[in-house]
Amino acid sequence: MEQKNEQPGTCSGLVTEATGSTYTVVADDDSVFRSRTYPGTKTENEETSLVAVGDRVELKVTETGREQFEAVITLVKQRRSALTRKRDIRRNRSKEKIQVIAANIDQLVVVVSSFDPPLSTRLVDRYLAFAESEQLDVLIVVNKMDLADAALIAALMEPYHQLGYSVFYTSVCEQASLQPLRQALGGKLSAFSGHSGVGKSTLINLLFGHKQLKTRRTNLKTGKGVHTTSNSVMLPLPDGGYVIDTPGIREFNLSDITRENLRFYFREFLAVMPDCAFSSCSHTEEPGCGVQRAVHAGGIDPARYESYLAIYYSLE
Numbered sequence: 496m497e498q499k500n501e502q503p504g505t506c507s508g509l510v511t512e513a514t515g516s517t518y519t520v521v522a523d524d525d526s527v528f529r530s531r532t533y534p535g536t537k538t539e540n541e542e543t544s545l546v547a548v549g550d551r552v553e554l555k556v557t558e559t560g561r562e563q564f565e566a567v568i569t570l571v572k573q574r575r576s577a578l579t580r581k582r583d584i585r586r587n588r589s590k591e592k593i594q595v596i597a598a599n600i601d602q603l604v605v606v607v608s609s610f611d612p613p614l615s616t617r618l619v620d621r622y623l624a625f626a627e628s629e630q631l632d633v634l635i636v637v638n639k640m641d642l643a644d645a646a647l648i649a650a651l652m653e654p655y656h657q658l659g660y661s662v663f664y665t666s667v668c669e670q671a672s673l674q675p676l677r678q679a680l681g682g683k684l685s686a687f688s689g690h691s692g693v694g695k696s697t698l699i700n701l702l703f704g705h706k707q708l709k710t711r712r713t714n715l716k717t718g719k720g721v722h723t724t725s726n727s728v729m730l731p732l733p734d735g736g737y738v739i740d741t742p743g744i745r746e747f748n749l750s751d752i753t754r755e756n757l758r759f760y761f762r763e764f765l766a767v768m769p770d771c772a773f774s775s776c777s778h779t780e781e782p783g784c785g786v787q788r789a790v791h792a793g794g795i796d797p798a799r800y801e802s803y804l805a806i807y808y809s810l811e
């Protein structure tokens with residue numbers, strides 16, 4: 496189906512994979528183009544990555560034949576949201592320190608594992624603060640439930656249920672555990688993110704394996720040294736929507752969060768903040784702090800408050 500209002504040889508589409516400087520773009524009529532940027536590529540974004548998986552772009556289709564590329568990207572449209580990471584300077588010669596790993600997502604899927612690597616609620620709290628700041632829907636997935644004591648994990652995750660976050664408990668050894676997550680992904684553009692080795696790629700393969708056209712095969716044998724994801728890849732879901740598999744991160748980059756605005760992204764703080772003696776209270780050391788009082792009275796989970804402090808002091 497040709498779009499009528501476009502120039503001949505031009506079309507718009509979605510970037511589904513970025514490998515080096517080659518981008519796979521799925522056009523609105525479902526045709527797939529191997530694309531590249533050129534010095535005239537324009538962008539409506541300020542972030543450093545010119546093109547990222549999830550971007551909407553305009554293409555100029557080049558002559559088919561012996562060309563290595565089938566299209567050039569003429570315009571990168573404004574992003575609704577961006578998941579970023581700090582580049583590993585030692586491994587990457589690029590001058591860009593911040594890289595966009597997924598653009599335009601509706602939903603962030605935070606994946607942790609119950610064991611190997613151990614469950615980090617501190618990391619979960621960083622992701623949640625980010626999701627609140629960007630007003631993204633967020634799902635928390637605790638994977639590898641076959642390796643841990645379910646009661647211990649449930650106790651650790653109880654505060655998140657109390658706060659109204661959606662928590663999913665999965666094991667790739669038990670197909671039935673995947674169904675609620677599969678349902679929550681339908682029709683949306685979701686990005687899976689988390690530490691390396693928690694099972695993001697394995698989960699995505701199993702969730703939608705039968706319909707997946709392009710993905711990195713993940714080694715299903717347990718143990719170290721398995722193939723890990725190095726580039727984000729977007730996959731269409733059978734009944735609409737997409738998932739983006741992203742590379743494992745060391746520490747999640749909080750982009751626009753500052754010491755001043757962090758307090759608004761811990762949702763349990765909002766109800767008690769009016770009790771603080773100072774309206775600009777940072778909830779760290781001030782006397783008469785409503786948040787600290789709530790922590791002592793048991794109304795706010797102490798581990799969440801500790802995460803708040805750790806994140807607060809990690810910011811500039």
Ligand SMILES: Nc1nc2c(ncn2[C@@H]2O[C@H](COP(=O)(O)OP(=O)(O)OP(=O)(O)O)[C@@H](O)[C@H]2O)c(=O)[nH]1
Pocket residue numbers: 638639640641642665666667668689690691692693694695696697698713714715716717718721722723724725741742743744
């Ligand atoms: N026991 C158990 N092992 C799992 C489960 N899910 C994944 N694994 C194993 O964990 C290892 C890492 O899985 P991956 O899917 O590669 O992890 P990843 O999160 O994609 O890692 P990166 O691509 O490095 O970010 C693999 O050996 C998987 O087989 C699970 O539910 N239970």
Ligand SMILES: [Mg+2]
Pocket residue numbers: 695696697723724740741742743
């Ligand atoms: Mg992976």
Ligand SMILES: [Zn+2]
Pocket residue numbers: 771772776777778779781783784785786787
């Ligand atoms: Zn306070």
